[in-house]
Amino acid sequence: MKITIVAGARPNFMKIAPIIKAIEQVQQTGKDISYRLVHTGQHYDKKMSESFFEELNIPAPEVNLEAGGGTQAEQTAAIMVRFEKELQQNRPDVVIVVGDVTSTMACSITAKKLGVDVAHVEGGIRSGDMTMPEEINRIVTDSISDHFFTTSQTANENLLKSGVEPDRIHFVGNTMIDTLLSNIGRLKDPEITVRGARLEAQSYFTLTLHRPANVDEQSKLRSMMNAIIEGTDKYPIIFPVHPRTARYLEELSITDERLHFVEPLSYLQFNYLVKHSKGVITDSGGITEETTVMGVPCLTLRDNTERPETVTIGTNELIGTNPSYLKPYLDKLLKGEWKKGGVPPLWDGKASERIVQKLVQLYA
Known part of the structure; x- marks a missing residue:
């Protein structure tokens, strides 16, 4: 064959x-x-x-x-x-x-x-x-x-x-979970520092954004970033920036002392970052699968998902693309009230x- x-x-x-x-x-x-x-x-x-x-x-x-x-x-x-x-x-x-x-x-x-x-x-x-x-x-x-x-x-x-x-x-x-489980012991610390100190587990949020619904319109992107910054309290936000998103962010000059842009990370580095996050804010589909298996709270900034099992079974919640919907979910997470979640069959x-x-x- x-x-x-x-x-x-x-x-x-x-x-x-x-x-x-x-x-x-x-x-x-x-x-x-x-x-x-x-x-x-x-x-x-x-x-x-x-x-x-x-x-x-x-x-x-x-x-x-x-x-x-x-x-x-x-x-x-x-x-x-x-x-x-x-x-x-x-x-x-x-x-x-x-x-x-x-x-x-x-x-x-x-x-x-x-x-x-x-x-x-x-x-x-x-x-x-x-x-x-x-x-x-x-x-x-x-x-x-x-x-x-x-x-x-x-x-x-x-x-x-x-x-x-x-x-x-x-x-x-x-199969993506096959890869995650076979490499979970090989994840690499990307050694990101905030204010001169290395990140500690559960002390930061990981953010990814790249979908047109969130990044193409300047006013929408600005509102979403403001909602993320305001809703994450005192925690640093680590944002490995997709090249496409980087262009839009540069045009808007969005900055905050807690917002840290980093270059795209390798597979082992990115999943290390995710595994030790307090929570992940994303508009990706695949990341919601990985957070589900690693038991990490995940907030998905989309109006729909092709992976509903990450919501019904896993640790993911579908927030939507309206920035005003984000804060109640972040409040729940920061209060320690996030659902535990499980792992889908097979x-x-x-x-x-x-x-x-x-x-x-x-x-x-």
């Missing part, structure tokens, strides 16, 4: 690392299974790409399509043209795509047009928000995939409602093993 694994952006790398490890473990048992790793180059900054390969022990990709930059349409086109050539030269039995980035959608379409099966890891998740590029990527990818490896019962139900046959849906768990570190076992059944 020949597998092509596609990765292109920061969220992908965390999801493919344990799949590759699981394939290599099966190879050691004598099974005829091989993989070819294709990096689309969607993220090409070192901290957004190379450091993840190094820290997570991901082998160097066989090919980098170098399709970063440009508009979404330009990037999609570049990925498809270059991935088509890759598949024509190295045709696999199945292409594995993960998550919901541009590379996921573009490579799925390309593979299917060449008659190659597609397996979507993290299939079936939905936010219901068609203003999100990721939601469009999910829907398109799921509409043409052959097999779906899902993270939750909600994802299973979404696929069934869309007409996918049950025998193509495989509830395996969450988020046990073995999702990738289940994926590879199923692929062997289907294609070997």
Whole structure:
């Protein structure tokens, strides 16, 4: 069995690392299974790409399509043209795509047009928000995939409602949690100092913002940042700034003695920061999964989520994009009244093993 694994952006790398490890473990048992790793180059900054390969022990990709930059349409086109050539030269039995980035959608379409099966890891998740590029990527990818490896019962139900046959849906768990659990003992202190002193556990908030609904409009971003600063009391706010967000913040000249901007962190450093936070304020989806497993309070500045299990089971709360909604939740957290939360089913570190076992059944 020949597998092509596609990765292109920061969220992908965390999801493919344990799949590759699981394939290599099966190879050691004598099974005829091989993989070819294709990096689309969607993220090409070192901290957004190379450091993840190094820290997570991901082998160097066989090919980098170098399709970063440009508009979404330009990037999609570049990925498809270059991935088509890759598949024509190295045709696999199945292409594995993960998550919901541009590379996921573009490579799925390309593979299917060449008659190659597609397996979507993290299939079936939905936010219901068609203003999100990721939601469009999910829907398109799921509409043409052959097999779906899902993270939750909600994802299973979404696929069934869309007409996918049950025998193509495989509830395996969450590969991103596989990566987190296998690296939890390797997390690295980023050694951030505030007023000359190192950060202590539970003594700061971690903040991430990058979604257009929060950062594109100057007045909205200013209001949100003011609400965050005012609601976090005396605690420092550590903000690893996404390059896109940095541009907007620079234009607004937002500053406060408790607000500390830092460069984007590596995987091991960022999760160290999260693990020891008093709370995390974010508009990311993936971070809500990691905070849930680490038991860290999480406040999500979005009006919807494709990961509802982080709210119904985990430590996450969906706050919304109205800055005025934030303070009551921060008050609850600062009073020590945050919900304890639990871990969703099959988020046990073995999702990738289940994926590879199923692929062997289907294609070997």
